[in-house]
Amino acid sequence: MHPALLDVATGLLRAAGTGTYLPLEYESVEVFAPLPAACFSHVRVHDRSASDAVLCGDELVTDATGSVCARLN
Numbered sequence: 842m843h844p845a846l847l848d849v850a851t852g853l854l855r856a857a858g859t860g861t862y863l864p865l866e867y868e869s870v871e872v873f874a875p876l877p878a879a880c881f882s883h884v885r886v887h888d889r890s891a892s893d894a895v896l897c898g899d900e901l902v903t904d905a906t907g908s909v910c911a912r913l914n
Contacts, residue, residue, distance in 0.1 A: 842872060842911065850882050850902055868914045876911065877904045
């Protein structure tokens, strides 16, 4: 997976905060299938720190049928 694609896929996580966020690190990236031309991101935000300086979350990237193509933690 190209880093720019990961940046776009995690863009929803940025919407959960009040500032501007850049990806810092991934604990794990699992790819289960090739990504189709149209894919969808499902983000679950973890509890935020008191300062809201760092956002943490898990993400699933799925195809149009809901099959998981990738998991990012």
